[in-house]
Every structure is written in structure tokens, then in C-alpha cells.
Amino acid sequence: MTTQNTRLGIGLMILTTLIFAVQDGVSRHLSETYNVYMVVMIRYWFFAAFVMVIASRQGGGLRAAAATSQPFLQIFRGVLLVVEICVMVTAFVLLGLTESHAIFTAYPLLVAALSGPILGEKVGWRRWMAIGVGFIGVLIILQPSGGVFSPYAIVPLAAALMFALYGLLTRYAARKDSAATSFFWTGVAGSVTATLIGMWYWEPMSGDDWVWMIVLCFTGAAGHFTLIKCYEVAEASAVQPFAYLQLVFATAIGMTVFGETLRTNVAIGAGIIVAAGLFTLWRAQKRNQEPAVKRVP
Structure with missing residues (x-):
């Protein structure tokens, strides 16, 4: 049963990454013609409606979903994600999808590096090396000889830093709120x-661009829906490595x-980043299993 659920979870994660990649492509297309802030605003209107529908169908409804003892933290998270999306969509226009995503794949490494000061987690020397x-x-x-380096290169890197901070x-x-509350x-x-x-x-x-905007909104909602279902049927550690397929x-x-x-140089650099990220995920998973192993006689 677990194997079947894990396989389903992996399939859902792959589908999620494909949906989000399509969403990024549509975002780039629209933001080449219209202001990034307007595109993100309309996208978020639909996303907020989707969140409301999900929350209203769960136990306790909207009131339960909104209940939190740390409102400032939750608000800051929401604001941070909006800013990150605006920055990343801007990167799509400035650098393109390929180079932006290649740099953005560094965010799991940033999560590992910042998990110590923010969450108090211990990061061993192996993960620091990774x-x-x-x-x-x-x-x-970013090497200048590869033709990628420019001031614009800092844009997706800044987005990766913000997304890592958002995840942490x-x-x-x-620690205090449910996933439904954070999602709300x-x-x-x-x-x-x-x-x-x-x-x-x-x-x-x-009129044609409104069609693309509708596609953008629906892909955003669909991606979040499949991601939620993914984590419902499989452990995050089992499916997280497949999130790198969004780069592909x-x-x-x-x-x-x-x-x-x-x-x-982009292909080589992205390969190194993905390999290092997968290693940090493996080390984190192994470390989480160590206490249980030690209790076995």
C-alpha cells in the first residue's frame, strides 16, 4: 500500500512540476507585454478564491482556517511569496526560463544553509560541503565567459533566497499552525x-491575452491542488527530489x-546544483531516521 501511495505521490509531483513550468511559460509570455505586477495581481485574485473554496470545505470552515496565534508571521509569509513571484517573473523576462530556473534551483541549498540560524537545526559538515x-x-x-553573467543574474538568485526564507x-x-491555516x-x-x-x-x-490569463490562473490553482494531493499520499522526502524536474x-x-x-556552462552548473541539492535532501532524510535506528536493539 505504501509503495502504491509513494508511486502515486511521485506521479503527482511530476505532474505538479509540469503544471508549474507551463505556468511560468505563460507568466513570461504575458509579462513581456503587460506589467508584471498586474499579471501577478490577477493571478492572486484567482488563487485567493481557490484558497477560500478549499478552506470552506474543511472542518470549521473559513473561521478555523484563519485562526492563528502568529498573524504577523503568517502575513509576512504571504507578502514575501508575492514579492518572490514578482521578482522571479521579472527574471523570466530578463533572462528567460532556462537561465532563471538554472539559478533558482539553488534554493534548497539556501534552505539547508539557513535552517540553522532560523530553525535551530544542526547542519553537518557533509551538508555544508554540498x-x-x-x-x-x-x-x-554566472561565469562571464559563458555569456550569462550580467546584473540581471542577481534577480533569480534573489528570488531563490526569498523562496528559501519563505519555506523556512x-x-x-x-510548529503552531496547521498546513490549512498557512495555506489560507x-x-x-x-x-x-x-x-x-x-x-x-x-x-x-x-481578448487573446485574457485567454492566456485564464490559463495562468487555472494552472496556478491546478498546481497547488496536485501538490496538496501529492503530500497527502506520500512523504515529502520521497517526492521532493522529483521537484527538480521543473527545471527540465x-x-x-x-x-x-x-x-x-x-x-x-548553464547545463553543467545546473547539474552540479541539482546533485548537491539531492545530496542535502538525502542527508536530511538519513539524519531524521537516525534516532529510530538507534533504538533498534
């Missing part, structure tokens, strides 16, 4: 923030739809 190796991969991607704060919030505040606080920013950048959209799918979309090229 973090160092991973950032060598980042430097390989989500784990910190989970992510949608609501994010929607309010996106509106306060995006309403100043409203511009009319053509985004690169494929960037090359086939937007005519991007995969430079050699």
Missing part, C-alpha cells in the same frame, strides 16, 4: 499585497516556445 559545491555550480552558471518560515509557522494566509495576505501593488499598474488586455520542463518550454538556448 552547499559549497552547489554554489560552485551557481558560479559556473512556513516550517517555523507549522498565503492566499489572503498575498492577494491583498498583490492588489495594493498591482492596482497602480492596471492596463487593458486584449521549464528548459524544454524555454527552448521550444521562446527560442532560448541551453549554454554548456
Whole structure:
């Protein structure tokens, strides 16, 4: 039964990464014509509605989902994610999907590096070595001789740092709040923030682009839905490595739809980052299993 659930979870994670890669492609397409803040704002309106529907169908309804003893933390998480999305979509326009995602894959390494000061978790020397190796991969991607290096390269790296901080704060919030509560505040606080920013950048959209906007909204909701189901049927440690497939799918979309090229240094650097990230995930999983192993006579 566990094996079947794990297989289903892996399938759902692969589907999730594909959906999010398509969402990134649509985001890039729209943001090349319209302001990023407006695109994110409309996307968040739909996302907030989706969150409300999910919360209302669970025990206790919206009141239970909104109940939290740490509202400022939850609001900050929601605001941080909106800013990260705006920064990352901007990176898609400036650098393209391929290079942006190659740099963004460093975020699990940032999570590992920051888990000590933020969560008080112990990071062993092996994981620190993997973090160092991973950032060598980042430097390989950014090397001037590869033609990628530019001031724009800092944009997806900043997005990765913000997303890592968002993930750590989500784990910190989970000590007191349920996943449903964190999900609710992510949608609501994010929607309010996106509106306060995006309403100043409203511009009319053509009929065809509204179709793409609807696709963007539905892919966002579908991706979050499949991700929720993924974690319901399988442990996060079993499916998390497959999240790196988003880099593969985004690169494929960037090359086939937007005519991007995969430079050699980007491919090598991304490979090093992914390998280092997978190693940190493996070490974290092994460390979590150690107490249980020690109790076995």
C-alpha cells in the first residue's frame, strides 16, 4: 500500500512540476507585454478564491482556517511569496526560463544553509560541503565567459533566497499552525499585497491575452491542488527530489516556445546544483531516521 501511495505521490509531483513550468511559460509570455505586477495581481485574485473554496470545505470552515496565534508571521509569509513571484517573473523576462530556473534551483541549498540560524537545526559538515559545491555550480552558471553573467543574474538568485526564507518560515509557522491555516494566509495576505501593488499598474488586455490569463490562473490553482494531493499520499522526502524536474520542463518550454538556448556552462552548473541539492535532501532524510535506528536493539 505504501509503495502504491509513494508511486502515486511521485506521479503527482511530476505532474505538479509540469503544471508549474507551463505556468511560468505563460507568466513570461504575458509579462513581456503587460506589467508584471498586474499579471501577478490577477493571478492572486484567482488563487485567493481557490484558497477560500478549499478552506470552506474543511472542518470549521473559513473561521478555523484563519485562526492563528502568529498573524504577523503568517502575513509576512504571504507578502514575501508575492514579492518572490514578482521578482522571479521579472527574471523570466530578463533572462528567460532556462537561465532563471538554472539559478533558482539553488534554493534548497539556501534552505539547508539557513535552517540553522532560523530553525535551530544542526547542519553537518557533509551538508555544508554540498552547499559549497552547489554554489560552485551557481558560479559556473554566472561565469562571464559563458555569456550569462550580467546584473540581471542577481534577480533569480534573489528570488531563490526569498523562496528559501519563505519555506523556512512556513516550517517555523507549522510548529503552531496547521498546513490549512498557512495555506489560507498565503492566499489572503498575498492577494491583498498583490492588489495594493498591482492596482497602480492596471492596463487593458486584449481578448487573446485574457485567454492566456485564464490559463495562468487555472494552472496556478491546478498546481497547488496536485501538490496538496501529492503530500497527502506520500512523504515529502520521497517526492521532493522529483521537484527538480521543473527545471527540465521549464528548459524544454524555454527552448521550444521562446527560442532560448541551453549554454554548456548553464547545463553543467545546473547539474552540479541539482546533485548537491539531492545530496542535502538525502542527508536530511538519513539524519531524521537516525534516532529510530538507534533504538533498534
